[in-house]
Amino acid sequence: MRRPIDSLFGRLVVLVIGVLVLSHVAWFAVIRVERDNNQTRYAVEEATFLVEAVRQHIANSPDQPLPSRVRVVSPTSPDVPKPLATNATDDLPPPLGRFLDDIRDRFPDGTDVRLGEPGAPPSVWVRGVRDTNWIVVPVQPLRPPRSRDRMLVWLAIIFSTAVMAALLAAWQLQQPLRSLAQAVARFGRGQPTPPVPERGPRELRQLTHGFNQMVREVSQTENDRAVMLAGVAHDLKTPLARLRLRAEMMDEPKMRDGVVRDVDSMAHIVDQFLVFAHDRADGSEPIEVDQQCEKIARTYRAVAPNAPPIRTRLEAGPSFVLPAATLDRIISNLLDNAHAYGAPPIVIETSRGAHGWVLRVADHGAGIAPEDLIKASRPFVRLDPARGGSGHSGLGLAIVERLARRIGGECEIGNHEGGGLQVVMTFPFDVATRPVAERRTGSQREERTI
Known part of the structure; x- marks a missing residue:
């Protein structure tokens, strides 16, 4: 409270x-x-x-x-x-x-x-x-002080005026701090953070200037890293395609299947790099989350017949919509992560919460140790080094958290009471239903900036 x-x-x-x-x-x-x-x-x-x-x-x-x-x-x-x-x-x-x-x-x-x-x-x-x-x-009469003095009326008027003026001054003083606190919260969630107006006392202006400079430098570093990562990943796709073609032409079946599997793992890592490096707003059309989750679950069963069964509890209703491309990437990464490291059954749930729409994906595996939860969403971090050869780059949960925050949501990673890992994402009502034209405008603006 x-x-x-x-x-x-x-x-x-x-x-x-x-x-x-x-x-x-x-x-x-x-x-x-x-x-x-x-x-x-x-x-x-x-x-x-x-x-x-x-x-x-x-x-x-x-x-x-x-x-x-x-x-x-x-x-x-x-x-x-x-x-x-x-x-x-x-x-x-x-x-x-x-x-x-x-x-x-x-x-x-x-x-x-x-x-x-x-x-x-x-x-x-x-x-x-x-x-x-x-x-x-x-002698002039010496009257004792009266219990009710006319001066009290004037003091009440002066006091009320002084309080209103002081409240106005306090409000104007805390407004720059409030704007800075909101910008810090947006920056901490990974959302786009416009420059904060530098106003107020000198110390506050210096603090705001330092924050704006820090945001610009971090954004520039992120852009440089994303451009470098995207360039490397993009350049690797062509030789990987040639390598796969040559592998499929090999006469030895066992050798061919092993090389193709390794090439597919490398291609999956490259795709993860490209998704993580992509830092532009999603301009795709919004789609009903319940309907798309059910569709992704059916498709996942069809593509991977040996995959653990997926259960759905979709109760949000047709009002819960998200950009189609972002939703597909979020659900696909979470299902891949649960399939690789978790245990059946995998559950996809949607609901309408008190503060926004809730999307939850959980498995029933061993989960993550409490001391490792804080590192679970960090890029290029694999909690089990032995999993490095399975085609995973340590970007799955990082991509999910980044995509959720990019459209205004919050992502929480933890273990549920039944055992296993759960990822709970909360999307505010106004952000989840934002018009696609606005998102496309933001995407084009970011492209021009880059």
């Missing part, structure tokens, strides 16, 4: 959202604290200014009336609040406690500062050493 968090985009999303949440929460807390400090600082500045203004007013023009809410009260007045010593400072709200501490620091030592009685308009009572009366000035 694929988990979204396993992808680069999923982890970037989690990382970006987590960082944004932490940063917004931290900024919200800092702004609230700073706003409360600013509110207290402004109230202290205003109260200090009013007290100094009242003192100057008393000294310069005592006959002029004072502004509203500003009073001068006699020390003997019953309205004077209780001394601060009798108030529980710790019980005051934090903003009010900070206000008292800050305003005491602004006045000289010995200044008595008291708060107005609760329930009355907010005011502060100040009496300095040289003041004969109490100076009462209004």
Whole structure:
């Protein structure tokens, strides 16, 4: 089961959202604290200014009336609040406690500062050493932080915008990596891999450039090897034909049959070389796999009467189609391999799987040792060196895997529970039913490139 968090985009999303949440929460807390400090600082500045203004007013023009809410009260007045010593400072709200501490620091030592009685308009009572009366000035209300702040709405809007922008940036960042990962997967399956656009950060562009260069060099090496192999195999066909003709004209039957058999083995190896070296798209018409498998099985019985019996379990239906030439080569190579190294019965099965069409060929022989399975599909590898003289070149399973991948399929080689080797090929629905015109166009394009 694929988990979204396993992808680069999923982890970037989690990382970006987590960082944004932490940063917004931290900024919200800092702004609230700073706003409360600013509110207290402004109230202290205003109260200090009013007290100094009242003192100057008393000294310069005592006959002029004072502004509203500003009073001068006699020390003997019953309205004077209780001394601060009798108030529980710790019980005051934090903003009010900070206000008292800050305003005491602004006045000289010995200044008595008291708060107005609760329930009355907010005011502060100040009496300095040289003041004969109490100076009462209004104070801005120091409101505690509200549980629901208007700032939360703005933070939510900013957070949502930042998340969308970050997700867009993360998506654009992971797109080049996703394209490169898909190209690597195609290259690993042996499918044609077009150059990947070099975009994104510098390191990613360098990585993509290196991958494109590697694909070009590997493709060039494969083409050179295929051309060399095809040329050698093609040049060998003519002398082999002359050798067979001369062998058939020999008078000694035993000698003639042995030479003809050796020539046929060499001709089979040459044909395998040509099939393996052929690296162009199959432009043949698509054909029903079930029908063609049944036909190949009957033909195989007719051509090789002593061959082990072939069983068919064809359940895919007429919708499963593959290029005719590719299908013939795949089935023929698998039947030859099972006939040479396996044991009867040989089974050909087709079915419709969850992720594509399934074609399976299995025998009931000894199978392949688990440690040798990884080498089974490598070119020119024979797991049993003693089989080298039987006309086999070690290309049978390599050809099957190459042909299957060339048309977009996957090939899995292994041993089944009943004993024996099985080759399971899975072909996606859209690739298996691709129009022949598209494949021919791809074939012609590859020919022009070569």
